[in-house]
Amino acid sequence: MxxxxxxxxxxxxxxxxxxxxxxxxxxxxxxxxxxxxxxxxxxxxxxxxxxxxxxxxxxxxxxxxxxxxxxxxxxxxxxxxxxxxxxxxxxxxxSQSYMLIDTENTSSLSMANSLDYEIFQTWNFYSLVPKHVENYNIEFENSLDLKLYPNYVRSWRWFPIDENALSKLSQQNNIIKSKINDEESVAILTASEHFDNTMIVTLFSGSSNSTLQIISFLQNYAFEKNYERIQILTKEILPVLDSLEHRLSFHLMRKILV
Ligand SMILES: CC(C)(COP(=O)(O)OP(=O)(O)OC[C@H]1O[C@@H](n2cnc3c(N)ncnc32)[C@H](O)[C@@H]1OP(=O)(O)O)[C@@H](O)C(=O)NCCC(=O)NCCS
Incomplete structure (x- = not known):
């Protein structure tokens, strides 16, 4: 069947x-x-x-x-x-199986639980509007502490950041960091493989100030590269901004296969 x-x-x-x-x-x-x-x-x-x-x-x-x-x-x-x-x-x-389920999709969550999937992490999905921005304080990164930044999103799939992914992402200047008063935020940029003109960003937000710098950079970057939309996935709650909208939250469900 x-x-x-x-x-x-x-x-x-x-x-x-x-x-x-x-x-x-x-x-x-x-x-x-x-x-x-x-x-x-x-x-x-x-x-x-x-x-x-x-x-x-x-x-x-x-x-x-x-x-x-x-x-x-x-x-x-x-x-x-x-x-x-x-x-x-x-x-x-x-050895591991994952799925992403809207935190409000109770039928799917029940189905996943009944198959022994457990909530591994919870992520928020924000949409951000591209626009021209003059000033932002960011740097491109070549290395990352993989204990602090273990995974990233590519085409709405979560992948571990291994040395191979790290090298590809950094070669393409797709890892950015903002550090303000010793508190840093990191973002990993990808282009959606499924949807036209859509940028997907994994954001690790360490402070509001550094996050705001990254958001300004993302808006300007997307504007200059003619992206129509920016989709941000983050475990944190982001600052309230006109151009930033919280859309949904998702549980990343995991099952260890035996
Ligand atoms: C969620 C969905 C995929 C479940 O498909 P399904 O074939 O009905 O699920 P199953 O019959 O395999 O369900 C297995 C178990 O999951 C739980 N479950 C499934 N649907 C449920 C519901 N509507 N309410 C409560 N529990 C539910 C039950 O424990 C069920 O076992 P039971 O029927 O013996 O009680 C289906 O409802 C669907 O297509 N929904 C819309 C799309 C969607 O949400 N997809 C998942 C996106 S992550």
């Missing part, structure tokens, strides 16, 4: 992935990309009734895009899809 999705499944899957959340859904925008990455799993009765995508990297499974056709919910279809994604990961000797 579970198989890999094909191009021809798109139409029937998108029928139940349009108005999933109050703001709609994003499956249509990522479908082709996920298909090309492989591991887009589909649950079929006589027709597709559920999907889930898994991204396997080093020692982690990233599970995303779980969608079950509304009239087929509470039949363990999501659970079966997740277990299938885990099974494939275990075959690759991967």
């Amino acid at each position: 579970i198989r890999t999705a094909k191009e021809s499944d798109k139409k029937s899957v998108l029928k139940f992935c349009k108005n999933t959340f109050s703001w709609g859904d994003y499956i249509e925008q990522v479908w082709d990309y996920w298909l090309s990455e492989n591991h887009l799993f589909l649950y079929e009765k006589e027709f597709p009734v559920g999907i889930c995508h898994a991204f396997y990297s080093n020692d982690q499974i990233w599970i995303e895009g779980i969608r079950i056709e509304p009239s087929f919910r509470r039949k363990k279809i999501a659970s079966e899809l997740v277990k299938h994604a885990e099974f494939v990961g275990k075959e690759m000797e991967i």
Whole structure:
């Protein structure tokens, strides 16, 4: 009943992935990309009734895009899809599995809990408007204390910052720091691989003043590079600003596979 999705499944899957959340859904925008990455799993009765995508990297499974056709919910279809994604990961000797769930999505959180996922971290999602800003106090960084800055977000997937990632990010001047009165904030910049003109920033906010400097830099950088939107992911609560809006909070759920 579970198989890999094909191009021809798109139409029937998108029928139940349009108005999933109050703001709609994003499956249509990522479908082709996920298909090309492989591991887009589909649950079929006589027709597709559920999907889930898994991204396997080093020692982690990233599970995303779980969608079950509304009239087929509470039949363990999501659970079966997740277990299938885990099974494939275990075959690759991967030891950890992650998913990101809106803190208000109680059904998905219950589903994850029932499969032994636990809250690992909680992150806030802010949107920031690009604009021209003259002054900011930031530096580009080549190294990071990976105990303080262990992970970053790329295309809405959380990855550990290892030496390889650190070297790529710093070569492209994508790690910035602001230090004011001995308190520092760090931001890691990426361009979304799925959405046009979208910058995704992981922000470690150590103080309001240093965060404000980083925010000014980000606004100006995005403005100059013609990004339309800046999405910030941070564990901290950010200062109140007109151009900065708190959108949602997410639990990063983790399961250690045995
Ligand atoms: C969340 C979602 C994926 C669950 O799919 P599902 O196939 O219905 O889930 P399952 O049948 O595998 O549920 C397994 C367990 O999770 C919990 N659960 C699932 N849905 C629940 C709900 N609406 N309320 C409370 N608990 C729920 C229950 O413990 C359930 O076991 P039970 O039915 O024996 O009580 C589905 O509701 C959905 O597609 N929602 C919209 C999209 C979404 O939120 N996706 C997840 C994004 S992170």
